[in-house]
Amino acid sequence: SATIISCPNSLFGMGNPLLDICATVDKDLLDKYALKPNDQILAEDKHKALFEELVKKFKVEYHAGGATQNSIKIAQWMIQEPHKVGTYFGCIGKDKFGEILKKKAEEAHIDAHYYEQDEEPTGTCAACITGDNRSLVANLAAANCYKKDKHLDLEENWKWVEKANVYYIAGFFLTVSLESILKVAKHASDNNKLFCLNLSAAFICQVFKDNLMQVLPYVDVLFGNETEAAAFAKEQDFETKDLKEIAKKAQSLPKVNKKRKRIVVLTQGKEETVMALSKNLVRTFPVLPIDPKDIVDTNGAGDAFVGGFLSQLVQEKPPNQCVKAAHYAANVIIRQSGCTFPENPDFN
Numbered sequence: 001s002a003t004i005i006s007c008p009n010s011l012f013g014m015g016n017p018l019l020d021i022c023a024t025v026d027k028d029l030l031d032k033y034a035l036k037p038n039d040q041i042l043a044e045d046k047h048k049a050l051f052e053e054l055v056k057k058f059k060v061e062y063h064a065g066g067a068t069q070n071s072i073k074i075a076q077w078m079i080q081e082p083h084k085v086g087t088y089f090g091c092i093g094k095d096k097f098g099e100i101l102k103k104k105a106e107e108a109h110i111d112a113h114y115y116e117q118d119e120e121p122t123g124t125c126a127a128c129i130t131g132d133n134r135s136l137v138a139n140l141a142a143a144n145c146y147k148k149d150k151h152l153d154l155e156e157n158w159k160w161v162e163k164a165n166v167y168y169i170a171g172f173f174l175t176v177s178l179e180s181i182l183k184v185a186k187h188a189s190d191n192n193k194l195f196c197l198n199l200s201a202a203f204i205c206q207v208f209k210d211n212l213m214q215v216l217p218y219v220d221v222l223f224g225n226e227t228e229a230a231a232f233a234k235e236q237d238f239e240t241k242d243l244k245e246i247a248k249k250a251q252s253l254p255k256v257n258k259k260r261k262r263i264v265v266l267t268q269g270k271e272e273t274v275m276a277l278s279k280n281l282v283r284t285f286p287v288l289p290i291d292p293k294d295i296v297d298t299n300g301a302g303d304a305f306v307g308g309f310l311s312q313l314v315q316e317k318p319p320n321q322c323v324k325a326a327h328y329a330a331n332v333i334i335r336q337s338g339c340t341f342p343e344n345p346d347f348n
C-alpha cells in the first residue's frame with residue numbers, strides 16, 4: 001500500500017493542558033490523602049496541601065501533561081516528519097507554568113493554540129508514583145476555563161479544526177466544555193472524518209455519564225482501560241463483566257455516521273488488548289513483553305497507547321497496525337519517567 005504522508009494539522013486534539021508534578025511517594029502519603037494507588041481524580045479542597053507537600057518533601061519532576069496533549073505529542077513523535085501534524089487546543093494561565101507548557105509543546109513539534117486567560121492559573125496534576133502504580137490528582141484551574149465562544153468559534157481557530165481529518169479528545173474534557181466537544185464531533189461526523197474519544201476515568205463514566213452519552217453517537221473510535229470499561233458497563237446496564245462482551249456492546253451503541261463502523265479498543269495493563277470491530281467481531285492483541293524491572297513508571301502509558309494508535313490512524317493504516325503502534329509507544333513510555341520519550345522511535 002502506498003505510504004500516506006501525514007499533512008500538517010491533520011490530527012486535532014482538544015483537552016486539559018496540565019503541568020504534571022511527578023514524585024515517587026510512600027503509602028503513607030496515599031493514605032493521608034485517601035488516594036488509591038492507581039487512579040485518576042479531580043482535586044478537592046482536601047488535596048490542596050498535597051501539591052505543597054509533594055514539592056516540599058519529595059524529589060519532584062515537572063513534565064508537560066494533560067491526557068490529550070500527551071497523546072498528540074506521542075503521535076507526533078511516532079510520525080516525526082512533517083512537524084505540526086498534531087494541533088492542540090486547551091486553556092492555560094498567563095504564568096510561569098503556562099510558559100513551560102508552551103515551550104514543551106514547541107519542543108514536541110505540535111501546533112498548540114492555547115486560549116490564555118488570567119483569572120485562573122495554569123492547571124497542574126500531582127502524579128504520585130508507588131512502584132508501577134500512579135495516582136493522579138488533577139487541579140484543572142485554567143484548564144476548566146476553556147470557552148467555545150472565546151476560542152473554538154473564532155475563525156482563526158476553527159480553521160485548524162477544519163484542516164484535520166482525525167480528532168481525539170480525552171473524556172476528561174467532558175467536565176469542561178461539552179459544547180466544544182459536540183461542535184468538533186458533529187463536524188467530524190458531517191464530513192465523514194474520524195472522531196476518537198477516551199473514557200479516561202471511572203468517574204467520567206459515572207458522574208458525567210449524561211455528557212458522555214451525548215457525545216458517544218459521534219464516536220468512531222472509543223478507547224478505555226479495564227477499570228473504565230467496567231464502570232461504563234455497569235452504568236449502561238450491560239450486565240456483563242467480560243471485557244470482550246463490553247467491547248461488543250459499546251461497539252453497537254447508536255451511531256450517527258453510518259458510513260463508518262465504530263471501533264472499541266480496551267486495554268488492560270499487561271494483559272491483551274481487546275478490539276471490537278463489529279458486534280460479532282472481537283480481536284485480541286498481546287502487549288509487548290517487558291521485564292518488570294525495566295518499568296520506570298506507568299504514568300502516561302494509556303496516553304502513549306492512544307498516541308501510537310492515532311499516529312497510524314492519521315496515515316490511514318488498518319486497525320491491527322494501529323494497535324501494534326499503540327503497544328510499541330506504551331512499551332517505550334513505561335521505561336521513561338512521566339510521558340517522556342527518547343529522541344527517535346524504532347517502529348515500522
